[in-house]
Amino acid sequence: MATAEKALRLFDCMAVQAKEPRPDLLNAKVNGVWQSYSTQQVHDMVYQLAIALLKYGISQGDGTAEGRDKVGLISSGRPEWIITDLAVQQTGAVLVPLYPNTNAKEIEQILIEAEVKIMFISNRELYDKVSSIRNNIPSLKAIYTFDQLQDCANWTELLKPITADEKKNLQDISDKIGENDITTIIYTSGTTGRPKGVMLTHKNIVSNAMASGDVLAQIPIEERRAFSFLPVNHIFEKMCSYIYLFFGFSIYYAESMDTIGPNIKEVQPYIFTAVPRVLEKVFEKIIAEGKKLSGIKSKIFLWSIKIADHFDLNGKSAWYKFIHGIADKLVYSKWRAALGGNVKAIVVGSSACPIRLERIFTAAGIVILEGYGLTETSPVISVNNYNPEKRRFGTVGPLLRDVQVKIAEDGEILCKGPNVMPGYYKNPELTAEVLQDGWFHTGDIGELDKDSFLKITDRKKEIFKTSGGKYVAPLPIENKMKENYFIEQMMVVGAGRKFASALIVPSYANLVPWCKKNHIPDMAKEEMVKDSRIIAMYQSILEGFNPEFNRVEQIKRFVILPDEWTVDTGELTPTGKMRRKIITEKYNAEIEEMYADQADLTANPDK
Template identity: 45%
Template sequence: MATITRLFDIPYYQLERFNSIPDALASKVNGSWVKTSTQEYIDKANAISRALLQMGIQKDDKIAVISSNNRTEWNIIDIGVLQTGAQNVPVYPTISEDDYEYILNHCGAIYCFVSDTEVLRKINLIKDKVPQLKEIYSFDAIPGCKNWKELITLGDESNNQEEVEVRKNSIHTNDLATIIYTSGTTGRPKGVMLSHQNIVSNVLDSAPRIPFKAGDSRALSFLPICHIFERMVLYLYQHYGVSIYFGESIEKISDNIKEVKPNVMTVVPRLIEKVYDKIYAKGNELSGIKRKLFYWAINLGLRYEPYGANGFWYELQLKIARKLIFSKWKEGLGGNLELMVSGSAALQPRLCRVFAAAEIPVMEGYGLSETSPVIAVNDMRNRGFKIGTVGKPIGEVEVKIAQDGEILCKGPNVMLGYFKDDAKTAEVIEDGYFHTGDIGEIDTEGFLKITDRKKEMFKTSGGKYIAPQILENAMKQSRFIEQIMVIGDGQKMPAAFIQPNFEFVKEWAKIHNIDLGTTNESLITNEKVIARFKEEIDTINEKFGHWEQIKRFELTPDLWTPENGQLTPTMKLKRKVVLEKYKELFDKIYN
């Protein structure tokens, strides 16, 4: 059996172990799923490699790939580039033109692949400021832009596969494979250098946590492939013989789930929240006994503990709830979903409980771009699942907690360093341990729990430490609150900016015959709305010490999104940006 030491070994391993899977990769084109077999995947990747060598690509050249959606072409280009010893530099499609200019110049990209007209437009705006960029190729057919299929044709016409094999054989497991530019909550993006070994080790060490059958499962992929979380998982699917179907867009995910009927998906907590909110809204529309049963099942689910910890009577009720209510949830998610893996932000324990009760478990994990990314992940089997934690560390990864509570990580998954930035690398890697910047603890059973970001903790003027993420995660369990940022560094008390869950607030107002007006501005100034939010916050405040409690808050009328600048592409708060944006509200609270 072929051994996997470099990322491009993975498709060959799949071919050898599972033969040619007919739908190794599948994308929706003009309304139909177009499937690419394992053999065709390898053949096209080799054609790309041959073409790139014909074009003079050398080892350690950089090629940027920018796609607004996940698609088969991305993976073919990825393997084709890696086989030449060049590096694939994936870039978020939603960043500013300034960041495009910075990243393409910083990494020295000489070619760039784009998905569509909008991404091409952005690149064309800054192309003149990126002197080393030789050519742009598009995945979609765009007039006036070279198409990626031209490289397939060039590769098919080339007779240099031996040269490809020689180049492949010259690539070692410790060689650089990719540079991931972190979205960053402040300052310029940093280029995280990951080797083949970094990511391959993460794939192989994460594989034992997969509970479903190898070679006989389907995945739906829609989280951005430019992020190392989804990218590593795609390599993991390929290693495990899972057919990968690429979702068309977030808006069409519901339709795609029903078509593909996946066994597994990677998700972010916000998506789980939206799914739950939709289910809850439908339950609200029921009447009579059906409505009572729905809420009974929900309340039962919110008390769920794994491994029968709630006892015989609870398990009997749960069995009934699964048959009458939760089975319909599963049907709505395609009927075959066995597992969702959640990353990038903290998952609310109530959601973890209720979906596990519904037999659609969400396994929360933890990691960073710098750790390729997985450090720890939950696993339903062998008592490896604990609600409120991110699971136990994966094999070969050592985790310890520093004296100040910071999580330190050591293992083959830790990055080579930051590209062209030895000083920043030295700041985060000491004695082989990567300093994550997260605060956490390991319990007596070996489960890791994240409690806050080290840099985000602050002191009030009274000298009390405040851990904002703990407060924020607790507050976000309220269905009224979509986003929240706790403030108060150097001030007399903690306070918060809150973006309401506008849809839910409108539903609540409708039930209570409250006129909210027609705008978000009128909603957030409604006295009854403000009173209801105060009630929610006062209730949650009771879980915290007096000095930690949020004493004042202000509601904001706009949505916090990556496009609006308040969040990173991975949905983390850009605290400095949010603070600047709502400076008047800050002054209103503290002056």
Template identity: 45%
Template structure:
């Protein structure tokens, strides 16, 4: 059947797959399933409820919730009547809620839990708030849904018929790293072109596979993923929370899921930490297998002896890694920031296929994606262009993109739109290079800086490399107009504890340990070792160890776990200044 709007994916799924489990969430310890037909019934009646209450085409409705089927029900129900969803991160402030409510002229608000409700109440003014849980002070969404039953379906069909492929269906306010968020307007065509481009290269079988959803649906990465999974007939299971991902992976045994590098880093660090806890032969075997994995390259045959060792390592060690992910994973899609090549190597060696892609909210989001086979994968690249998307590299190295996935513009901000959309080409702000058909990202244009010696520094590339150390969890490179780069380092305290145990150093507290001269000296040796990968002008000369991790909650990370550079510069101004004091 012809697809022109995103909500067309529901009847398409019924026609082709008619799935008994389209969506599923855990409720009171039991998985509650929704069939393809359940999804259609709920979405249709929600659409009618919206019509009944007076929501019309182009009206805006906010959704602020953790991942759950109800999130998607509201989103698709709004699409069918030509209304516009405004998804928001649960973690942002009440002040940000108010700005977005007012800027987008939001009419209604849907929230997920008590904490979100309390922030929304501060910002909502006279707007009605509905909740996905029964909460004091909010109207329950199921009561709202009930008002749509027994309404006239002919009215809904008329509304659906008016919706065109080029109509805006959502405005996504990008979290950004500085300043007020910008409202990215995306059409059905924008996201649907992305869905069809990605679907062609997904490895798991259509109609038979399971996926786990845990990245925020308010981010276009997971949301486009949702529509792609619907199109492919995958059963979508929603993780209970970020804390239960490990348990849910074992329960669901998914064939695929979307993730960000930060979560893969944490999985890897936990695996290595458990390796350090082993004794004797088991410990030796673990690190033998790990070192084999770190040397792996899917594009190079390293000979019969290496291949035999790797086969044995897979049987003895890596099989346990796969079991921890449910044992059935065929494809992991990594995006939103750069993936460390060493992680890609070791996961591929372990039979865990991690495929990196690249894109932005403004491109719906995918521009390039890695094809998940040993023949096609290129570690260190973000893959090939998806269908119908064009790319060129500007003279200054900036990546420019054209295609049906490129946004309509920033809501109520024509000047900003004109800055990034020129002659049909979207200016991504990322610096990159083509290696044949494969794209490599080297840095963010706005984040590159120049030292006092006139040399350019690409901080992201350095930060990614330094995080390969088992002792470094997070790192921020600085040095604009200075005579050398410096860094703030948040240690991996699990790695530090393992090091101290190995060296017989009594571990007291994180704060006390990073103040010890012998520990600082160990980090100095670690930094010097990693500096060898960079030119002399790029090498970190001085650093400061910090005792507290950066997070979304404390403000240093965006919801997609990128560093908020301006926030870090302001928050740690004293520590950064000390790096350049004699």
């Protein structure tokens, strides 16, 4: 197992792997069959590609962020992604990875600003997207694809046998790369505004990977098999990939987001990363399958959900342990089997995970390790541990080793440590705004208890004030109400208004069976959201939750929407966060309708 060293660089994971080589270090499906790349094969390809890049003229230039050559990468997760990253690192150049679903205009802006010289792209669709803007990017000299495509240069053309002298030259170059050198620029796809280029050093990511790796120390070496399906260009998945590479895991990549289910059964991983939205989808499927049961099986299923709802990390009575064991044998074991049968932990990040989901999955023997961080912090600031004593529901865990946090007077979380970025690329003004005296201003509101467990209460910019002068933090309201099976997505609105309202996207997977059970005929979604019986049902849900909040936070009005918010339709960022501004603009008519008669309401309903 790797141990932290002050001068460690990301590509030093290769030396660690060489001590305990694996036959299946990186794995992906090719033409429907799993193909494994051994440690030696991966290392050979890394060296070959690095030397090919040097021959192409890619270098660290004068060593500054601006002077280093930039290599672009647009691809879903696959072995070639990691191999390219490791190769670029050893040349001293900087990798600029982008989301595959980034639009052409944004890709053009990023490639021009970063002055990318060479691109690696996975498939035809992405190749055509970049080709359409290629003439607008003067720095771009070549594009290579991972897939074999007609009339396209393939990356394997760069993988040639190397000589001892070439290997020594590469070693001499990589030896000069320091821990404080920039290794990547990750452009954040924020909820508002133009993407910012976050510069991260080897030290930033390595320190995060080493400290986060401690969280997984209890997983036996022989069980270290990870499954990956999130975008690797996001720092969350990339950093976790380097935990795997430093700590002796094999990585298996999903074919696509649509094949996660069957792939995970084949791979039988012990760990994978996910965003809360994925967990919500998994649980919705569990509930949908449960509702198909009848008689005693249905009763057992519903009983098991209640048992999971009462799961507690801090001590359980002998009676609870007994009935939990029965539920585990009859129900929970089947959930684990659906996830391959061996999953011990799911690391969750990017956005808040509903507490109820954490509790239920953990009760089922699938430990949820929720963490918190930002791209600017490489990303982890805190994370719940596999050890139950270092894990608490409703928090994002204890602070990571060597990471400091303090809470500002206005409640904002400030962070300092080896994980904090040196700044934004070509944007010193914005850097100065968020980095002050070494403290990074996260923009999130939170609380830190005496045991250094961190709790996120809201996003600073998302808190709004009603016309009555009262503040409303939407995130806790949304997260709590989304625990209900019938609420898929929700956004609280009400800035400058007399009361808080909500836009609600139903969980149609649960709503449709409910309609059948209540003898409501089949109808289009556009008709369902206007049906008085369905509206009354959602009204009762909100009325059940409202007493848990202060009067100003209670939802007075709501609109049910027919369409789910997605990345493709623009309401969500690539990491699943709501683009509140875009949603507000898109549903402006619906929002205005909720407040159309507010002049007739009580002058100040906040009181």
